Amino acid sequence: MPASATLSVSGICMAHDTSRSAHRDIPAAQSARNLAANVFHVLERAFDRVFGVAQNPLRQLGALGFYLFWIVSVSGIYVYALFDTSIDGAFRSIETLMIEQPFAGGLMRSLHRYASDAFALVIALHLVRELSYGRFSGFRWFSWVSGVPLIWLGLAAGIGGYWLVWDTLAQVVAIAMSEWLGWLPGFGDVIVRNFLVQATLTDRLFSLLVFLHIGIPLLLLLGMWVHIQRISDPMTLPRRNLGANLLGVLLVLCIGVPALSQAPADLARVPAELPLDWFYLFALPLLYRTSPGELWLLLALATMTLVLLPWMSGGRRPAPAQVDLANCNGCSRCVADCPYGAVVMQPRSDGRNHPREAVVVTDLCASCGICAGACPSSTPFRSASAFVTGIDMPQWNVSMLRDRLDQALTGLQGLSGSVVFACECGADASVLAQPGVAVLRLPCIGMLPPSFVEYALRSGADTVLVGACAEGDCEFKSGEELMRARLKGEREPHLRANVSRERLRIVSSVDPRELERALGELRSVSNGFESAHSSIRSRRGRVPGRSNA
Amino acid sequence: MPDVLRSDVLRYLGQAALYAVFALLIGYFSNSPRYRHLAPDEALLRLSFSHPGKVMAACRERGAAELEKMPANMRQSQDCPRERSPVRVSVELDGAPLYDETFAPAGLQHDGAAAGYRRLPIPAGEHRLRVKFNDDARIAGFNYEHSQTVHPVAGDVVLIDFAADRGGILIQ
Numbered sequence: 198m199p200a201s202a203t204l205s206v207s208g209i210c211m212a213h214d215t216s217r218s219a220h221r222d223i224p225a226a227q228s229a230r231n232l233a234a235n236v237f238h239v240l241e242r243a244f245d246r247v248f249g250v251a252q253n254p255l256r257q258l259g260a261l262g263f264y265l266f267w268i269v270s271v272s273g274i275y276v277y278a279l280f281d282t283s284i285d286g287a288f289r290s291i292e293t294l295m296i297e298q299p300f301a302g303g304l305m306r307s308l309h310r311y312a313s314d315a316f317a318l319v320i321a322l323h324l325v326r327e328l329s330y331g332r333f334s335g336f337r338w339f340s341w342v343s344g345v346p347l348i349w350l351g352l353a354a355g356i357g358g359y360w361l362v363w364d365t366l367a368q369v370v371a372i373a374m375s376e377w378l379g380w381l382p383g384f385g386d387v388i389v390r391n392f393l394v395q396a397t398l399t400d401r402l403f404s405l406l407v408f409l410h411i412g413i414p415l416l417l418l419l420g421m422w423v424h425i426q427r428i429s430d431p432m433t434l435p436r437r438n439l440g441a442n443l444l445g446v447l448l449v450l451c452i453g454v455p456a457l458s459q460a461p462a463d464l465a466r467v468p469a470e471l472p473l474d475w476f477y478l479f480a481l482p483l484l485y486r487t488s489p490g491e492l493w494l495l496l497a498l499a500t501m502t503l504v505l506l507p508w509m510s511g512g513r514r515p516a517p518a519q520v521d522l523a524n525c526n527g528c529s530r531c532v533a534d535c536p537y538g539a540v541v542m543q544p545r546s547d548g549r550n551h552p553r554e555a556v557v558v559t560d561l562c563a564s565c566g567i568c569a570g571a572c573p574s575s576t577p578f579r580s581a582s583a584f585v586t587g588i589d590m591p592q593w594n595v596s597m598l599r600d601r602l603d604q605a606l607t608g609l610q611g612l613s614g615s616v617v618f619a620c621e622c623g624a625d626a627s628v629l630a631q632p633g634v635a636v637l638r639l640p641c642i643g644m645l646p647p648s649f650v651e652y653a654l655r656s657g658a659d660t661v662l663v664g665a666c667a668e669g670d671c672e673f674k675s676g677e678e679l680m681r682a683r684l685k686g687e688r689e690p691h692l693r694a695n696v697s698r699e700r701l702r703i704v705s706s707v708d709p710r711e712l713e714r715a716l717g718e719l720r721s722v723s724n725g726f727e728s729a730h731s732s733i734r735s736r737r738g739r740v741p742g743r744s745n746a
Numbered sequence: 747m748p749d750v751l752r753s754d755v756l757r758y759l760g761q762a763a764l765y766a767v768f769a770l771l772i773g774y775f776s777n778s779p780r781y782r783h784l785a786p787d788e789a790l791l792r793l794s795f796s797h798p799g800k801v802m803a804a805c806r807e808r809g810a811a812e813l814e815k816m817p818a819n820m821r822q823s824q825d826c827p828r829e830r831s832p833v834r835v836s837v838e839l840d841g842a843p844l845y846d847e848t849f850a851p852a853g854l855q856h857d858g859a860a861a862g863y864r865r866l867p868i869p870a871g872e873h874r875l876r877v878k879f880n881d882d883a884r885i886a887g888f889n890y891e892h893s894q895t896v897h898p899v900a901g902d903v904v905l906i907d908f909a910a911d912r913g914g915i916l917i918q
Binding site for chain 2: 244246247248249310311314315318369376379385386387389390393394442443446447449450453454456464465466467468469470471472473474475476478481482485
């Protein structure tokens, strides 16, 4: 083992290293995904510098989607309270709202419009980001597939809203959508007959449209709830500052460029040119450029592709976590830490004197190893002949991690050495490799039991650097947050209080330069420890502190 | 200016710039670019109808022997086929054929109304419209015909409808 070394244990991470993607896409699709992922990397790093990692909007697009949904809902309820659901009243009531209440009604109407547009934008970005990072297959298939209907529901809710204003834009949209729906067997060309002449319109139609405009968003909310069901403690609101700033920006936009109606609808005429809301009405030009049948075909193919994507990519799913009952005392820390609810507690099945045991729900398991990092049996100080912990990953277990750490520590002999535990999904830690630095990469930093930090320091490393994903943007949702809490002593299993924090640093970033900077600072501080530890190095060869498990 | 303060100022300026870009993006694409779906000198001809064609075959009297074989509660003296005729529509603009299509009746038994909708941009100005309908497959040619001069200006809608109870073809 050379003194400068990197050790990779899993290769399951895709988000921040597309060259190691587990998917077997067709080359063109792979290239497009890599390109998109690289664009997101560049943008995210730039946004990190401007907003700070925690406030970076690109790292919380899903949460922003929820937040914008609530803004749209609240503003929509206000507008609905003053909306007249009749042919003559629909347009008039909106105009009255804008004129009589420019600072309340007008603002609410504009906010309803612009927040809806922002919702469409963040959802589109959310989809492209998750797609480019390869987060759609394996254990994520459910979240991905359940997200597809949300696109349709979101569009239906948004487009439906345009009908209600009953201005010339509403007229064109209503007719176009009727023509499009009329292509479907069972609907027929009779739907559009509702919009032939003013006399064919009825107040009941507007009541139906209002019902749909309320009902579809409720279905959307239900779908959003289903979408996050497989995530423990999902983030459904953005950071407070970001949320407040976003609302402020939307309000400024509403005041500066209020959303206005077009001329009242007149079925005897058709506007040749329209101010289109491209976030929702992008399909309108497609409809008139092609045909209703071709547009249906295009959208059906796009939907089917999205739905089948998790199985089309054909990547091999890593083995799920396994419980070793002989080492499981039923403490349930793995259950508390698993980000996807993939570990549950059940009554003991082996007759041992513990009431419960951990059981892995293999379909939900992300193979991140966070459970292994949470297990109190994962301490490397154990000296049992076979180092087996209560719950572990079959292909990269804590025993292998300890062996590799031992190997790395041996390579550091005689040097002022540092050990870097780095998340494969965070910054590329291989750039840190240099004499006296051993880099050990984990599928998720949450897999690292904090006792490994103490073990490294007590076994001769001068300093330990822990490199995690960006704050709030862990590939496996909460590994970074859990690791930070464990090292601070705020969460079990915690790093013991007597371990010198001066010799330890945790960095949450996807930027390798931040790791380099932190390591440089850490190593300069550690020079003061040089003399104190020289005696320890001279005794290296025996691993201190191991006890019988 | 201290580095930290300068860095903070730059960060806030950067945030303001990115929020402004976001607002511009939302504000712009919420209304722009404008979409033109009709040329400036065009009007729109909309053809729409929903009309049940004539039944395809006349009712047939059942013979006594045939009735005898049927269950007592189903002994109708006439056998009337349900299938309806498709509806053929032909439109001529200033003597030139503009559109000709046949619409099938709805339903698995083809016993429903035929419905059609087409959207046909036409040049604005005076035109002579000649519209013909055939709702009976047993006769050749057309059994309804209507001609009318229309004067649509750009953006006007000319509607062709069919209502048997109002004389058949309607142009408005």
